Structure formats: C-alpha cells, structure tokens
Amino acid sequence: MDVSKALLLLKEKGYKYTDKREQMLQLFSNEKRYIAAKDVLEAMQKDYPGLSFDTIYRNLSTFVELGILEMTELDGEKKFRFSCSTDQHHHHMICLTCGKTRHVHVCPMDQLKVSSEDFKIVDHKFEVYGYCKNCS
Incomplete structure (x- = not known):
C-alpha cells in the first residue's frame, strides 16, 4: 500500500x-x-x-x-x-525495539491438519517477535 x-x-x-x-x-x-x-x-x-x-x-x-x-x-x-503491497501469502518477524518487520514466507497453517465440519477458517495471523540486527 x-x-x-x-x-x-x-x-x-x-x-x-x-x-x-x-x-x-x-x-x-x-x-x-x-x-x-x-x-x-x-x-x-x-x-x-x-x-x-x-x-x-x-x-x-x-x-x-x-x-x-x-x-x-x-x-x-x-x-x-x-499493509504489505505483496499479494503473496506471508507472515512477519517483528523487532520489539524498533518495530521494523521482515516477511516470513513459510506458513505454519500448511503443517496443521485442520479440518472440521463445524468450523470454517477464514483468516489467520502468525507473527514472530524478537530483535533485529541493529537492535540486538
């Protein structure tokens, strides 16, 4: 955006x-x-x-x-x-000090075997928190 x-x-x-x-x-x-x-x-x-x-x-x-x-x-x-300008599905690593982010192109939802007749997943969010090279 x-x-x-x-x-x-x-x-x-x-x-x-x-x-x-x-x-x-x-x-x-x-x-x-x-x-x-x-x-x-x-x-x-x-x-x-x-x-x-x-x-x-x-x-x-x-x-x-x-x-x-x-x-x-x-x-x-x-x-x-x-909002990210990429259409490619991704998640983020977020620096707890400066707030800068990096894309993560691996999705943990791919590893989960989630199937349920009584629940429809419409979205999810995965964030990893830590410290970037400049802040650590």
Missing part, C-alpha cells in the same frame, strides 16, 4: 479527503514499521495542535477496516503499519 492508493481507496469507500488523513498516511509511508497511535498524535501535534487522540484512533481503525493498515499488539499496545 502507498499513500496515493490509500487515498483513492478512501474516496472509493465514501470517505472525504482531509489534509490530516493524508499526513497520517504519509507518516506510515515514511516510517515503514509498526507505530503506536500516540506516536502518530505526537508527530502531527505541531501541524494540528487541537488534534485529539480519539480522532487519530478513529482514523487508524478505519484504515485497518479498509485494509490500508495492519494492526498488531506489542507490549499491550496496538501498533499499526501500512
């Missing part, structure tokens, strides 16, 4: 363009890692002093619903990043 695709998707889904949304998306484009809502608020406070945490969080939730952002939980806090 990139900023222009994200803005186009928002427009297609009936959301208005705002400078705040574009700046928020640009922040994710520049960071290329998981970041918390408080980090987004802090980065945008200079340009928008009256911006509330609720406004940030509401927009982040909308971005996740639309598939623009991915969300994970690290240290009890929800963190967000741009």
